[in-house]
Amino acid sequence: MKLLIEYYKMALQSIRAARFRSLLTMFGIIIGVSSVVTVISLGEGVRQQVTTQAGEVSDSLIVVRPGREREAKAFSLDSLRSYVNNNTGSLSEKDWRDTQKVEGVRSSVPVGIVSGIAEYEEREYSGSIIASTERLPVLLNQEVEFGEFYEDTASSRQKTAVIGRDVAEQLFEENVPIGKSFQIRGEKFIVIGVFAQQDSGTFAAINVNTSIMIPFDAARDIGGTIQLLQIYIEAAESADVSMVSQAVRKTLIENHAGQEDFTLLEREEALEATNAVFYQLTVFIAGVAFISFIVGGIGIMNIMFATVSERTREIGIRKAIGATNSQILGQFMMEATVLSLVGGIFGIGLALLANGIIRVTSDLQPVTTWQVVVIAAVISVLTGIVSGLLPAVRAARKDPITSLRSGI
Amino acid sequence: MAKKQQTPVISIEDVSKVYGFGDATTVALDEVTLEVNKGEFIAVMGPSGSGKTTLMNIIGLLDRPSHGRYMLSGRDVSRVSKNRRAKVRRDNIGFIFQSFNLLPNMTALENVALPLAYKGRTKTRRLKLASNVLDRVGLSDREYYLPTQLSGGQLQRVAIARALANDPSIIIADEPTGNLDSVSARVVMEMLSDIHKTGNTVIMVTHNPSLTRYADRIIYMLDGSIVYDEASAVGEVPSRVQRAVNALRQSDDDEKLANVSAMIETMPDSKSDDKPKKKRKYKKRKKAKK
Numbered sequence: 001m002k003l004l005i006e007y008y009k010m011a012l013q014s015i016r017a018a019r020f021r022s023l024l025t026m027f028g029i030i031i032g033v034s035s036v037v038t039v040i041s042l043g044e045g046v047r048q049q050v051t052t053q054a055g056e057v058s059d060s061l062i063v064v065r066p067g068r069e070r071e072a073k074a075f076s077l078d079s080l081r082s083y084v085n086n087n088t089g090s091l092s093e094k095d096w097r098d099t100q101k102v103e104g105v106r107s108s109v110p111v112g113i114v115s116g117i118a119e120y121e122e123r124e125y126s127g128s129i130i131a132s133t134e135r136l137p138v139l140l141n142q143e144v145e146f147g148e149f150y151e152d153t154a155s156s157r158q159k160t161a162v163i164g165r166d167v168a169e170q171l172f173e174e175n176v177p178i179g180k181s182f183q184i185r186g187e188k189f190i191v192i193g194v195f196a197q198q199d200s201g202t203f204a205a206i207n208v209n210t211s212i213m214i215p216f217d218a219a220r221d222i223g224g225t226i227q228l229l230q231i232y233i234e235a236a237e238s239a240d241v242s243m244v245s246q247a248v249r250k251t252l253i254e255n256h257a258g259q260e261d262f263t264l265l266e267r268e269e270a271l272e273a274t275n276a277v278f279y280q281l282t283v284f285i286a287g288v289a290f291i292s293f294i295v296g297g298i299g300i301m302n303i304m305f306a307t308v309s310e311r312t313r314e315i316g317i318r319k320a321i322g323a324t325n326s327q328i329l330g331q332f333m334m335e336a337t338v339l340s341l342v343g344g345i346f347g348i349g350l351a352l353l354a355n356g357i358i359r360v361t362s363d364l365q366p367v368t369t370w371q372v373v374v375i376a377a378v379i380s381v382l383t384g385i386v387s388g389l390l391p392a393v394r395a396a397r398k399d400p401i402t403s404l405r406s407g408i
Numbered sequence: 409m410a411k412k413q414q415t416p417v418i419s420i421e422d423v424s425k426v427y428g429f430g431d432a433t434t435v436a437l438d439e440v441t442l443e444v445n446k447g448e449f450i451a452v453m454g455p456s457g458s459g460k461t462t463l464m465n466i467i468g469l470l471d472r473p474s475h476g477r478y479m480l481s482g483r484d485v486s487r488v489s490k491n492r493r494a495k496v497r498r499d500n501i502g503f504i505f506q507s508f509n510l511l512p513n514m515t516a517l518e519n520v521a522l523p524l525a526y527k528g529r530t531k532t533r534r535l536k537l538a539s540n541v542l543d544r545v546g547l548s549d550r551e552y553y554l555p556t557q558l559s560g561g562q563l564q565r566v567a568i569a570r571a572l573a574n575d576p577s578i579i580i581a582d583e584p585t586g587n588l589d590s591v592s593a594r595v596v597m598e599m600l601s602d603i604h605k606t607g608n609t610v611i612m613v614t615h616n617p618s619l620t621r622y623a624d625r626i627i628y629m630l631d632g633s634i635v636y637d638e639a640s641a642v643g644e645v646p647s648r649v650q651r652a653v654n655a656l657r658q659s660d661d662d663e664k665l666a667n668v669s670a671m672i673e674t675m676p677d678s679k680s681d682d683k684p685k686k687k688r689k690y691k692k693r694k695k696a697k698k
Contacts, residue, residue, distance in 0.1 A: 006525055017513035317509045320470060321523040321570065322498020324491045400470045404509065 003327075007334035014307075014335055015342075021303065026343030028299040029383065032292030033347025033376050038354045039285050041366035047278050048367055060106070060235035061139060062245050063265040064099070064252065066090040066228070090261040091228035093220075095252055099231060102247045104239030107135045111206065112226035114219045118171060118189075118212055120182035125171040127164070127210035129184060131219030131226050137162075137195075139232045142208050147178045147193030150215050157217045162193035164209040187222045189214060241266055293379060296340065297387035304336050304391035308398075315395055316403025329396035336388020337381055344380025348373055415482050417577055417609050418444035418467055423476030423486075425462050425632075436462040438632035439476065444611065446577070449604040451620040452613045454629035460613045461582065463629070467611065468580045469497040481577065498526055502571025502579045504600075506586035508563040510555040510570070516542060517551040520569045527574060534573075541569040545599060561592025568599055572608075579603060581612040585619065597622050621645050 015022045067090060099108040112131035117124050130136075134152040137144060150160045161182075168177055172191075181188045189212075198208040219226055235244040245264055253260055308315070315328055323331075355366040425437040437459045444450060452460050465471035466478060469485060472493070478486040485496055502523075503509075510519045517538050524534035542548055545565040555563055564584060571579055581600060585593035601622045604610045612623065620626050620640065628636035 002528065002530075006528075009531075010525075013513065313509070314511055317511060318522070318526075319494065320468070320497070320503045320505075320509070322494055322526045322574070324494040324526070326491065327494075327526055401465055404470075404505070 003330060004334070007327075007330045008338065010331050011335040011338045014311075015338060018307075022339060025300055025303040025339055026346060028292070028296030029340050029343030029380055030347040030350060032289065032296045033344045033380060034350035034354065036285060036289040036292065037348055037351035037368060037372055037376050038358075038366065039288075040282070040372050041351065041355050041368040042358070042364060043278060043281055043285070044369060044372070045365045045367040047275075049365065060237065060239070060241050060244075061266075062233040062235065062241065062248060064091065064095070064231040064233060064248065065263045065265065066230075067261065067263060090256065091231060092255070093226070093228065095255050095262075096228065096231050098251050098255060099233055099248050102233075102244065102251050104236050104244040104247060106234045106236040106239075107133075109133050109135045109139055109232040109234070110216055110228055111136070111230045111232065112216065112219065112228050114184070114214065114222075115225050115227075116184045116222075118167070118182050118184055120171045120180070123171055123173075125167055125212075127167055127212060128207070129212045129214065129219075130206070131216045132213055133216050135234065136213065136232070139234060140206060140208065142198065143196040144193045145196035146176045147191070149193055149213075152215075157215065157221065159187055159189045159218050159222075160192045160215065161189040162195060162213045163191055164195045164207075164211045165197050166209040167212055168194050184212075184214070185222050189218075289379075293383050296343065297383040300336050300340055300384065301387035301391060303339075304332065304388055305394070307335075308332065308391045308395040311395075312398060312403045312406045315398050316400050316406070319398075319400035320404060325396040328398075329392045332392035332395045333385065333388045336391065337384035340380045340384030340387070341377065344377050347380075348376055416443040416479075417446045417481055418442065419477075419479040419482075420467070420473075421477045421479075423466060423473040423478060425459070425466065425471065426474040435632050437466070437473070440632070440634055442627070442634060442637075444578075444609060446609055447604070447607050448625055449601070449610045449623045450612065450625045450627055451623035452611065452627045452629060453615070453617065453620065454635075458629040459632040460629050462632075464580050464582055464611065464613055467578070468501050468503060469493040498523060499574060500576050500578060502574065502576040504564070504567050504571050504579065504581040504584045506583035508555070508560075508567045508587070510563060510566055512555050515552045515554055516547060516558065516566045516569075519555070519566055520573050523570060523574045538569070538573055541572050542566070544572070545569045559592070560588050561595055564588060564592070564596045565599060568596070568603070572603065577609060579608050579610045581610065583613055583615065585614070585616065593619075617645055 093110070093112075096108055096110040099105060102108075110132055114129040114131050116129055117126050118129065119125075134149065136142075137149050144162060147162070149162050150158070163171075163177075165175075168175060171177075171182065172180055176194055177191050178194065179190065181190045183189070195208050195211075216226075233244070233248055235241045245266055249260070249264055252262055256262070318328060318331075352368060355368055358364055358366050420440060420442040422439045422441055423437055424435065424439050427434045427436060440459070440463060442463075452463065454460050462471065466473050469480075473486050476486065477484060480496065480500065485493065488496070510516075511522070514522070517535060520542055521534040521538035524537055529537070539548065539551060542551055545568055547562060547565055547569065550558060550562060550566075553562075555566070558566065564587075568584075571581075579600070584600065585596055588596060597619060600610055600612065604622075610623075612619070614620070623640065625639050626636065627634055
C-alpha cells in the first residue's frame, strides 16, 4: 500500500511534467466515459419516467394487443400501428364489448385509431385520432389541464374531442381552443378539453401530446374504420388480476374462433417488455462503451510505449540508484492507471455537465446513478492497468547499462 | 596493499566479462582479480575500451560477470537475481556519473531523496534525510531548484548527495569531473576526498592523471586486465602513472589503431559486428608481442 502511494506520487509527477501530452492521451478515455455515462443517464432517466408512469396506473391493469407474443410487446403506438397494419387488426369492437362483461372486470377501455385528418380553417393536422372511452385518462394517468374529458353517458355520441398540447398549438395556434370546432371526415367536433403536457414523450404507449381523442360511439357514427390497437382492461379491486386475465383470454379466444391471435399483458409483463427494450439498449451501449474503452486504452498504451522509450535514461538512472524491476513496473503501471482514471473522472464530470445542459434545454431528465459513476471509474482503472501492462513490462526489463548510455 | 587483516569490502576473483557469441565474442574483462578494503580511495585509469567501465558496472551490480566470483562484504553476489542485485545496489552502492544523471523534472531535494523512496522511507523522513545530505555538500540553499537551474558543479554535488543518501559503503564515480570546469572539478574532488575521509570506500574512474593525487591506490587497466595496481600517498601523482600516461601518449601505430577501435566501440551506434574483429586482431598482436 505504501509502495502504491509512492508510485502514485511518482506517476503524478511525470504526468504533471508532460501535462499537454497527458491531456491528449486522456482524451480517448474522457470522450468514451462521458458519452457512455451521458447515454446511460438518458436511458435511466427515461426508464424511470416510464416505470413511474406505469406504476401510477393501477396494478390491476391488463393490456390486450392484437397479434401474438413478441411483436405485440412493442411499446410505442407508432410501432404498434405499423404492426397492426401488417397484421390486419385482430381485435374487434365486439372483443371490447365482450370483455366488459367478463367477471371481475371493472372497466374495459378501447384504444382505436380512426382513419382521418383533422381540419380547422385552412389547416390540417395528421396526429393520431383515438377513439376511446371515459376511463382512458385515468388508466393512462394523464391529466386534462383545461376543460374536461367526455363521459360515457349520453354525451358519448356527441361529437366532442379532447386534444393534446401539440394539437392545440399546431391546429388551432392557441393554447386553450376550448369551444372551437374542427372537422374530421366532414363532421364537426367541438374541443372540450386540452390534456396536460405529457413529459415522457413518445416512450409511453400513446403520445398524448399529438392525439385527438373522441368518444368511441361518435367515432363509429362518422364512418371509416376504427382499428383497435389495444384494449385496456381494469380488474376490479377485489378480483385477482391473473384470474381476470384468464377469463378475458377465454372470452377472446371464443370470439376468435379458438385462435389466440392476440396478446394479454399484465402490468408486470408490460413493464417487462419495457425493461427488455432497455436491456437491449443497455447491451448496445455496453458494446459502444467497450469499443471506446479499447480505443482509449490503445491510445494510452501507445503513449506509454513512447514514454518508456523516451525515458529510457530515466529508467537507467532509477535502476542505478536501486529501483528494482518491479518498482519500475509499478511506477509505469501506475502512470497509465492514473492517466486513465483521471481521464475517467474528467469524463464523468463532462457527462454530468452534459446532463445538466440536456435537463435545461430539453424535456428529458437524465439520471446519473452512483453505480454508473463507480462502474465508469472502475472500468477506467482496468483500462489503465491493461493498457499500461505491456509498456511497463518493457520499461522494467530495460538493461540499466544500455539505458544509462542512451541520450535524454 | 595495506590493511590485509580485515575482510575486503570488494573481492573479485578471476572475473571475466564476455560479450557476444562465437566469432563475435569480445572480452571486456579478462580474469580480473581485485580486492578492495574498506576506506580505500581507488583511482582506476586506462584508455577507452580497457574495461574500466565494465569493471565498475560489475562492482556496482549493474552487470553480472560471465565468469568468476564477486564477493561484496563477504557475500557472493555474482549469481544473485536482478531484484536482489537492485536491492544490494540500493543499500550498498552510490553512483556518481560523468553526466550527473539527475532526473530533470525533480528538484534537487527530490533527486537526492529518490534512493530513499526505493528503500521505502516515508516522504517526510526521506526529505529530511535528503535535506541533511544536501547540506553536507553545501547546497542547502538549492533544495528546491530544478537541475536546469543549477550549474554543472552544483549538479554533480547534488549527484554526490544522492549517492550518499542511502549511506552506502561504496561510492563509484565514473569520471565525476569529466563535464566540469577546473574550479568545479576541484570542488567535487575535494568533496569526494572528504567523503573518503569519513570512512567511505571510493572507486573513481578517471582519464585525468592529476586527479590520482586524491587517491590512495591506483589501478591501471589495459585490454580488460589490471596492469598496474599500487598504493600511492594521497596528494601525489605516482611516477608510474605519469609514465604510463606518457607511454600512452607516445604509443606506436598499433596502439593508435587500438584506440581507434576502442573509440568505435564506445560510439553508441557502431555496428556490433565490426568491433569484435578489430578488438581481437588487436589482442592477438598484443599477445604476439609478448
